[in-house]
Amino acid sequence: MSEKSLPKSPVFYDPRGRRWRHVRRTYLALGVIITALTAVFISSVLSNPLLPRFNLRPLQHLPRSSDIKPQPPAPLPNAREAKAKKAQAELQKAYEKVKRVPGRHAELLPVAPPPATTPLPAPASFNAKQLAIGFYIDWDESSYSSLERNLDHLDWVLPQWVRLVNAKPDERPIADELNDGQALKALNLIRSKRPQTSILPMVQNLNDEKWEADVLAREVGDENSRQKLINALSEFVEQNKFAGVCVDFEEATKDTQPNLLRFMQELYAAFKSRGWIVAQAVPFDGEGWNYRDFAAASDYLMLMAYDQHYANKDFGSVAAQNWFEDLLSRRMNELDPAKTIIILGNYGYNWTKGSEAKEVSFQQALIDARDSEAQIEFDSETRNPHYDYDEEDQKHHIVWFLDGVTAFNQMRAASGYHPAGFALWRLGSEEPSIWSVFGTDQSNPSPDALRRMVYGYEVDFEGTGELLQVQSSPHDGERGVNVDSKTGFIASEIYDNQKIPSSYVIERTGDHPGMIALTFDDGPDPSYTPALLDILKQENVPATFFVIGKHGQAEPDLLRRIINEGHEIGNHTFTHPNLGEIPAILT
Structure with a gap:
């Protein structure tokens, strides 16, 4: 190559310095941007950001490898469980439709x-x-x-x-x-x-x-x-x-x-x-x-x-x-x-010698006659019924x-x-x-209507104690009525203790003087019931746990422990509703 073909100056030579001014501006802009980004990053690391609060339960233990293992599928309910679950759903649905009055004092x-x-x-x-x-x-x-x-x-x-x-x-x-x-x-x-x-x-x-x-x-x-x-x-x-x-x-x-x-x-x-x-x-x-x-x-x-x-x-x-x-x-x-x-x-009135007579209702008079096996007589002179009997303490009534x-x-x-x-x-x-x-x-009502005796208003409690069992449901009774055909008056009536009317008869048992029964209601509770069982076991004291069905369903192991440790289980229904507020068909 000849000397004539060589350039007189370098290819990138810029005698006026314009290229350098552009490069310097570019570097300056990049520096500002990088500095700003760095400042933002540092401030975000050092500051406490305002994040929404989540109502999360704190973990008592760190996750373990077993926690992430796939769980086996829940076993399918058997026919009995499926029937019970269906009945529970139907009961709850019916209960929600019942018009209920809040349980408040009458006053x-x-x-x-x-x-x-x-x-x-x-x-x-x-x-x-x-x-x-x-x-x-x-x-x-x-x-x-x-x-x-x-x-x-x-x-x-x-x-x-x-x-x-x-x-x-x-x-x-x-x-x-x-x-x-x-x-x-x-x-x-x-x-x-x-x-x-x-x-x-x-x-x-x-x-x-x-x-x-x-x-x-x-x-x-x-x-x-x-x-x-x-x-x-x-x-x-x-x-x-x-x-x-x-x-x-x-x-x-x-x-x-x-x-x-x-x-x-x-x-x-x-x-x-x-x-x-x-x-x-x-x-x-x-x-x-x-x-x-x-x-x-x-x-x-x-x-x-x-x-x-x-x-x-x-x-x-x-x-x-x-x-x-x-x-x-x-x-x-x-x-x-x-x-x-x-x-x-x-x-x-019920008279006893040496004391003031006690006023009694008609129903109580019949109950006392039946329990004492006394025969009710209709006095022909006064046309009032009466009877007498002796108590076990030899008092004459x-x-x-x-x-x-x-x-x-x-x-x-x-x-x-x-x-x-x-x-x-x-x-x-x-x-x-x-x-x-x-x-x-x-x-002019007919006296024949009085042959049928309608059951009374009082519940007849027999015995003593806090354990109640229905012995008899209400039923009417009957009596003989003899009418004087000339006067229209009732001349006499005949009571039969086997045919007298009766309201509910409730037997009360469980009264043992000097003894008490320890009961715990409306469990089982996952926190309190285990503690109670520990104390009862330590003191060797038996008790009765009245269980709400849905709580027992959630804590079957506690129910097993109650039984295994010698205690009794009583029923407080599945959801513990106010039974007085729901119709008999649901109870």
Whole structure:
């Protein structure tokens, strides 16, 4: 190659330096970018980033190699397990459809409102249907059971809800029971099931089962006290939209009688102006009672046609038919039948020598007769049933009582006077069969209906202890009834202890004085049950574990351990629902 062909300068020679300026800018940009990235990286490593919190259970142990091994497939359920699982699903599905009321104390439940217009029955006439009235008490569950079963028969309910109190001058002279759960339960039942039934609370001078004559004398002793009492009763009736009151002041002394009459006259005038009823319960044969004057001071005078013999008196008929007819004739000679109501007793007394007689319900009278193998006799003279028996302690018992037959004969004897109505003392103690002749639409009910005896309201517990077993379900009974074809009265009745009605009979066992049973409920629990079992094993103490099915299903090993260590297992159902809130088909 010749010298002429060689270049005069290097190929990449740049005498002006422009290429270097571009390269330097590029390096500078890259340096800035790398520095920024480095700063971001370092800050991200050193700072605590804000990450979302996960509610994860901390691991107690690090994972092991066995944890990642594939698990064997769950064994298929056998036919029995599959059937149980299907039944469980069906039960849960049905349970979810059941309308349930939250389990709350009755006193916390809202009070059912009264009807828009309080129905007040018109005074009875000779051609009108006679009033059917029931006395209700809170202290006996059977009274509520009777009210619930027989409410459709009743025109009035007279609950034992108001009493006089020994109040100071600036205090309310009455106390009422409407803050009591049982009273509210009954009130709600009446207003929701049969709101047309009139409610007339009883006003009594009864406190702790004693009639307080001194409190009564003070509350009606002067005009100011009487007016204060009337104002308190008016406020109570108005506030609760009741139909009126039934005054039941007993054991008034001779000196108190005139002031009591003044009180009734003033109360009647005050209530009449507001359309409220005043009824007064008076003794059938009360010494010193001016029946005519008291009848004029009320809408209805109610004759308590019972207690011929009673707790503090010698034994005998509670209301003999001849005694009833004789006194009724005397009373009706001075009273207006259209303003007179006859109260029929339906209960009994059990007398023992040397002690006060015990009041018994019709059902209890029959239970005692059956258990003592006593034969119930119908006394032809008094037409009241009775029997006697000896206890194991050699105490001799004499029992007289009233039943549906005595009520039928009494109503038949009174029907000729055309009274305004009949009342029953009391709901819960009566023979349930009485409702075939009492409070019916029939003007002349047949006595043949009383041959069938309906089972009662009380559960019959036999024995002692906390282990319960149903021995008998409710069943009706029967008796012989002989009717006098000439008079229409029932001449006699025949009880057979093998044919008397029975409610539930529950046997109670397990009572061992000096011994206790240790129980643990609603397990098994994976934390507490093992600890309990350890302690029981250490102390060599047996116990009973009442198991909830779904908990036991989840902890089968604990169930096996309970059994293997000598304990017993009891059943608290599968899900422990409130059995009172679900229908019988699911229980």
